[in-house]
């Protein structure tokens with residue numbers, strides 16, 4: 001698999017279909033691992049925390065979430081096959097899992113959200129088995145591990161705790177969890193539950209989803225400043241001729 005390096009973070013140059021096929025192959029072979037979907041905020045966290053960067057780089061699949069990563073890859077001349085947004089990957093994976101009656105556990109978001117997300121996904125993708133759900137506001141991570149294991153395990157766990165919590169959780173507990181593939185997917189359960197809406201298609205197509213989110217939630221401005229800052233750092237790397245860190 002071809003990979004790109006963006007400020008020290010590895011990205012897999014895969015299309016959506018290749019990402020889903022890779023995940024399904026691993027599931028059928030019961031090969032444990034976790035999937036991460038870094039956006040510029042996560043790459044920025046990786047620059048500041050090398051232990052976190054190692055966790056991200058050890059993932060089975062690293063998918064470029066967001067237009068900022070695609071711009072960065074272009075600026076650096078690194079190969080990527082286009083955006084593979086976490087929430088879209090999740091839905092395609094669920095669709096493929098449903099055809100093989102695979103088991104999905106949803107972990108994360110506020111109480112009630114994972115249950116609603118599960119109901120909606122099961123209604124949309126008949127054949128999917130909802131192994132269980134648990135909210136993301138636990139004080140002891142072992143509670144979440146026990147919840148997954150007590151329901152008889154799952155093929156896939158969507159771990160939606162926000163970054164960097166979800167990636168650290170996946171790396172630390174993957175061996176203890178009775179599950180094959182863990183996917184760190186940020187606010188995806190809010191989307192599946194209908195609590196948060198994605199931008200209209202036209203914004204997504206134009207690469208302006210970030211702008212829509214900003215209009216809807218102006219308090220995100222602080223987080224959003226990461227994007228121009230991130231691109232400036234990438235341009236600086238390009239000019240200095242160093243692609244790595």
Ligand code: UDP
Nearest residue numbers: 108109110136137160161162186187188190
């Ligand atoms: N969250 C959680 N536990 C926590 C902190 C956050 O379950 O301790 C959830 C939160 O409710 C939301 C998701 O993690 O559903 C993170 O959403 P955010 O919009 O920050 O993620 P993004 O998709 O932007 O990375």
